[in-house]
Amino acid sequence: MRTAYSVETVRHAEAQLMARLPEGALMQRAAAGLAAACAGLLGRVYGARVVLLVGSGDNGGDALYAGARLARRGAGVVAVPLARDRVHEGGLAALLAAGGRVADDPFEVLASADLVLDGITGIGGRGGLRQDAVPVARAARGSDAVIVAVDLPSGVEADTGQVRGEVLRADATVTFGTYKPGLLIDPAKEYAGTVRLVGIGLEEHLPSVPALEALQHADVARMLPVPAAESDKYRRGVVGVVAGSARYPGAAVLCVAGALRGGAGAVRYVGPAADAVIARFPECLVHAGPPGKAGRVQAWAVGPGLGDDAGVVEEVLASDVPVLIDADGLRLLDAAAVRDRAAPTLLTPHAGEAAALLGVGREEVEASRLDSVRELAARFGATVLLKGSTTLVAAPDAESSPVRVNPMGSSWLATAGSGDVLSGLAGSLLAAGLGARDAGSAAAYLHGLAARHAAAHGTPITALEVAEALPAAWRDVSAA
Ligand SMILES: NC(=O)C1=CN([C@@H]2O[C@H](COP(=O)(O)OP(=O)(O)OC[C@H]3O[C@@H](n4cnc5c(N)ncnc54)[C@H](O)[C@@H]3O)[C@@H](O)[C@H]2O)[C@@H](O)CC1
Numbered sequence: 001m002r003t004a005y006s007v008e009t010v011r012h013a014e015a016q017l018m019a020r021l022p023e024g025a026l027m028q029r030a031a032a033g034l035a036a037a038c039a040g041l042l043g044r045v046y047g048a049r050v051v052l053l054v055g056s057g058d059n060g061g062d063a064l065y066a067g068a069r070l071a072r073r074g075a076g077v078v079a080v081p082l083a084r085d086r087v088h089e090g091g092l093a094a095l096l097a098a099g100g101r102v103a104d105d106p107f108e109v110l111a112s113a114d115l116v117l118d119g120i121t122g123i124g125g126r127g128g129l130r131q132d133a134v135p136v137a138r139a140a141r142g143s144d145a146v147i148v149a150v151d152l153p154s155g156v157e158a159d160t161g162q163v164r165g166e167v168l169r170a171d172a173t174v175t176f177g178t179y180k181p182g183l184l185i186d187p188a189k190e191y192a193g194t195v196r197l198v199g200i201g202l203e204e205h206l207p208s209v210p211a212l213e214a215l216q217h218a219d220v221a222r223m224l225p226v227p228a229a230e231s232d233k234y235r236r237g238v239v240g241v242v243a244g245s246a247r248y249p250g251a252a253v254l255c256v257a258g259a260l261r262g263g264a265g266a267v268r269y270v271g272p273a274a275d276a277v278i279a280r281f282p283e284c285l286v287h288a289g290p291p292g293k294a295g296r297v298q299a300w301a302v303g304p305g306l307g308d309d310a311g312v313v314e315e316v317l318a319s320d321v322p323v324l325i326d327a328d329g330l331r332l333l334d335a336a337a338v339r340d341r342a343a344p345t346l347l348t349p350h351a352g353e354a355a356a357l358l359g360v361g362r363e364e365v366e367a368s369r370l371d372s373v374r375e376l377a378a379r380f381g382a383t384v385l386l387k388g389s390t391t392l393v394a395a396p397d398a399e400s401s402p403v404r405v406n407p408m409g410s411s412w413l414a415t416a417g418s419g420d421v422l423s424g425l426a427g428s429l430l431a432a433g434l435g436a437r438d439a440g441s442a443a444a445y446l447h448g449l450a451a452r453h454a455a456a457h458g459t460p461i462t463a464l465e466v467a468e469a470l471p472a473a474w475r476d477v478s479a480a
């Protein structure tokens with residue numbers, strides 16, 4: 001599990017740690033890790049041309065001390081202070097003592113740099129890059145140099161992943177002590193490149209509940225249901241799929257395709273597209289009447305391609321088993337009925353659907369995904385999976401359940417019907433006994449991994465191919 005903590009928490013932990021260490025020791029640890037990472041990226045340090053973009057705070061200090069270490073190993077290191085009257089004095093003195101210098105002409109040194117360290121702002125940055133930093137940042141990006149962000153790409157919001165102006169896009173980011181939320185969430189994440197975490201001894205001072213967590217293979221493997229010797233199809237869980245309509249029979253087929261590969265013992269399809277479903281999946285149970293008369297299920301997935309049948313959504317919400325609501329179901333749901341449920345509810349909107357549920361514009365959700373998913377979970381008293389390039393899953397008990405961020409996305413998933421597969425898959429995991437947050441986050445993870453499998457040869461993929469690649473994703477994860 002990778003975890004991220006808010007700036008406030010990081011500062012608190014740093015203060016505790018610093019109180020026990022000699023002055024400047026923490027920054028030296030950060031600079032040592034940063035210099036080592038740069039050396040790795042350069043291959044050969046001796047003779048390399050390194051430029052430091054130095055802001056007015058400690059982020060600039062890290063860059064200067066790391067630059068000093070590289071200069072001692074024979075690199076030509078030049079600092080570009082962006083606020084001439086305010087620069088980390090100890091760091092600058094160390095750089096000069098190691099043979100580094102201050103640039104006369106920033107644009108000239110940037111044009112021939114091999115590596116640029118972006119130490120403009122870290123966790124103390126507010127808003128995008130300031131105007132005076134923009135031309136230098138653009139020149140750095142326009143050069144052939146590898147850009148390494150110190151702690152965070154300068155200009156991103158560390159706590160939210162928002163981007164409110166210009167950001168210096170990095171090829172790699174070296175972050176200290178813990179991940180920050182902005183390194184894991186879009187749009188900021190897109191600017192970070194490959195992220196490397198350098199330990200500085202902060203871990204033991206961080207609280208047990210982070211702001212954010214990202215699953216890895218082994219975490220997902222621990223969640224996945226494994227049939228026991230005495231299992232039969234009912235004990236493994238039956239998932240009811242209420243999806244599709246005369247107009248959209250395909251949504252039913254895709255939702256069932258996902259559900260069949262999600263670990264439930266059986267899939268019960270309820271709705272008007274039974275013929276299409278059976279033609280493709282003879283192993284599926286089908287029922288043409290209302291959900292309440294379909295027989296016992298351990299979870300429902302309702303909504304994809306449903307059209308305007310609000311009655312079935314109401315009926316499913318009235319059940320006492322976990323319910324996943326997606327697509328048309330999100331439009332048709334009664335908010336009070338969701339809030340009043342005793343069993344878990346998992347809502348799976350994309351940004352547009354989330355915006356409609358919140359009564360705001362889609363751009364607002366896109367720009368502040370973390371706040372949006374938290375707000376939805378609180379308002380509906382439900383677990384919410386907000387789809388997107390980084391899918392987020394928030395539970396209503398925010399105090400004890402950090403938001404999960406899916407690290408396994410794939411841009412190939414932007415294809416019609418892939419959300420229907422995800423709903424079926426997550427519904428199946430609910431029926432198999434996973435909690436809503438685990439079901440949502442494990443489903444998003446497997447779904448992204450399946451897409452990567454399906455697109456392994458770099459060709460466009462269909463939603464059904466994503467469903468068909470789920471067993472391969474499941475195998476990968478289980479082997480971890
Ligand atoms: N506190 C600690 O013990 C440690 C801090 N470390 C480093 O210190 C950083 C935090 O340092 P600071 O708190 O000094 O803050 P930063 O250096 O991140 O940024 C604050 C400075 O940048 C200026 N600034 C804010 N927004 C700006 C913008 N949009 N454009 C240009 N300038 C802007 C501010 O005026 C302020 O002087 C971390 O990100 C990390 O790199 C590391 O050395 C590890 C140890």
Ligand SMILES: [K+]
Pocket residue numbers: 059118119120121122149150151152153154
């Ligand atoms: K930075």
